[in-house]
Amino acid sequence: MPQEDKQVTLFIAGILAWFAVLMITHVKASFPFANGVYFTGFALFLTGFLAINFITKAKQAKRLSSVFILLQLMGFGFVFYTAQSSEGLILLVIFAGQLPFFLSQKQSIAVLLLINGICLFIFLLMWDRGFSSSSVAITLNLAFQCFALAVANIAVRESESRVALEQANAELMSTRSLLEQTSRQAERLKLSRDLHDICGHQLTGLLLNLEYLSKTLPTQHQQGVNETKQIAKDLLNDIRAVVKQNKASAQLDLNAAIDSLFAHLPHVNAEFTPRLAAPLLSVHHAEVLLRICQEAVSNALRYGSEKCLSISLFKGDNILLLEVSNPFKMRAHERVGSGLQNMHERAAELGGEVTIEQENSQWKVSVRLPYKEQHYD
Template structure:
C-alpha cells in the first residue's frame, strides 16, 4: 500500500483521476444510503463496479507506455468502460458520465485523434441512449451535448499532455547531448593543454638542457683540477634534470585519456525514473574524440528510447575493448514487443554506427538489447 501511495504521488495526473473517481463513488454511495429500497440492494454491485473501474485505471497507468497497444492494456480499457456502464445501469445519477470522460482521456493514448473522436461519439450515444431507455431520462439530447463538450475537452487536453511529454523527452535528450558534448569539449581542451605543455617542455626546456649538457661536457674537457670536478658535477645535474623533464613529458603524453565515466555520470544524473548499471572497462584517448562523441550520443538515444517506449526501470551498459575493436552493449528490462519498430531514435543509432564503419544489432529478449562494435581501425590499442 505504501508503494502504491508513493507511486501515485509521483504521478499527479493519475492522482487527479483517482481522486475524481473516489469522489464520484463517495457521492453515489451516499445517495444509495437514502435511496429507495430497490436501489439499496445494488450497493455492493455499485462498489464492485467502482473498484473494478479504479483498478483498471491504475493498472493502465502502471503498465508502462500505452502507445504499445498491447492486448492486456486494451482488455483493461474495455473492462474499465464496462464497469462505467455497469454503474450507469445500477444507479440513475447523471454525473456518473464523468467516468467516461476519464476513460476517453486514456483512450487517446491508444488511438489517433480521429478514431478517438469516433469511438467517443459512439460511447456518448450509447450512454445517453441507455440512460433514456433504462431510466426514462428527459432532456437526454441536451445532457449528451453538454457532456460531449466535456469529453472533447478531455480528449484535447490528453493529446496536449502527450505532446508536452514527447517534447519534454526530446528536450531532455538534446540537453543531455549538449551536456555530454560540453564535457567532451572541456576534457579535450584540458588534454590539449596538457599536450601543449608537454610539447613546450620537450621542445624548449629539453633543448636548452641538452645544449647546456653539451657545453658543460666541452668545459669539462678544457678545465683542470677543482674546476673540472665542479663542472662534471654540474653536467651530471643537467643530465638528471633532462631525464626528469623527459619522464614528465612521457607521463603527460601517456595520460591523454578522456574521462568517459564522468561524461556518462552527467547523462545518467538527468534521467528520471531509470536506474543505470554501467561497466566501463576502457577510456578514450585524445585521438578518439569523434568516436567518443558518437558512442555517447548512441547511449543517449538508447536511454531516451527506453524511457519513451519500454517502461523499463533498469538500463544496463557495458563498454570494453578487444582485438577487433570497441564494444558497447546496452539492454533494458522493459516490455518486449513482437516486432521492433524503428523510429528516429533507433535509426539515429544505426546511422551513427554506420558512419563510424561499425556494426549494430538489435534484439528483443526480455527487453531491448543493442550491441555495437566499432572496428579496431578507429580504436587506438591500449599501451
C-alpha cells in the same frame, strides 16, 4: 503546478465524480439481478481506475492498461444500462481524463464519439427518450468529457516535455563530463609538447655548447664544465620523463561520463556492468561510444515498455564492445529511424559496426569498434 500534483488532482477528481454518480443514480432497470449488475458496474469501474493509477506496470504495459480501460468501460456500461439516466454519463468524464495517457488525441476523440453515439442510440431506440432531451444530455456530457480530455492531454504533454528536457539535460551533462576530461587532457598534452619543444630544444643547445667548451677549455676547468653538462643532461631526461608520463596519463574515463548521464535521469533504473577496467586513450572512440549510448538510452525511454536498462562496456583484444538492452513491446519496423542510422554512421567512421537484436522481449543495441591501446589523438 508540478506534474505529480496535477496527476493527484486528476485522481481525486475522479474519485469524487465516481462517488457522486453512486449517490445520485438509482436502479431503474427491472430485469433480474439489476441491483447486482448496478453495483458490480461501480466496482468494476473503480477497480480499473485504481489499478491504472496505482499499478506501475499498468501505466507502462499497453496490454495491461487496455485491460483496465476496458474494465472501466464495462463498468460504465453496467451502471448506465441499469440506472437508465444521463447522470451515469458522468463516469465517462473520468474515463475521458485517462485516455490521453494511452491513446493519441484523435484516437481519444474517436472513442468518446463512438461511446456517446451508442449511448444516444440507446436513449432513442431502447428507452424511447425524446431526441431533444437525449441530444442535449449527450452533448452536455460530451462537452465535459472533452474538457477532461483536454486537461489530461495538457498533463501528458507537459510530462513528455519534462522527460525530454530531463533526458536532454542528462545528455548534456554526460557530454560535458567527457568534454571536461578532453579539455584537461588537451591542456596537459599542449604543456607537454611546449615543454619538450622549447625547453628540450634549449637544453639540447646548452649541451652542445658545454660539449664544445669541454674540448676547448684548459684541463683545470674541465671538471666544472662536465658537472654542468651532467646537470643539463639530467634536466633534459627529467623533462622527457614528465612529457612521457603526461602522454601516458592522457586518458578519458568513459565510465564517469555514462554515470553522469544516469545521475540526471533519477526515474530510470540502469544496471551498468561490466565497466571498463581502465580509461581510454582515444577521444574519438570515447565520444562515439558515448553518443551511441545516449541515442540507445533515448530510444529505450521513448519506446521501451519499462524504464529500465542494462549497459555493458568491455575492452578486449583490439576491440571495444558496448551493449544497451531494454524491454520492449513494439515491432522492429516501428523502432527504425534516424537515431539508429546515426549510430551506424558514427560506428562506421571508426571502422566499427552496430547490430540490433530482438529476443525474449528485449531490444539490444550492440556496438563493436576496433581499438588498439595507443594515442589516436
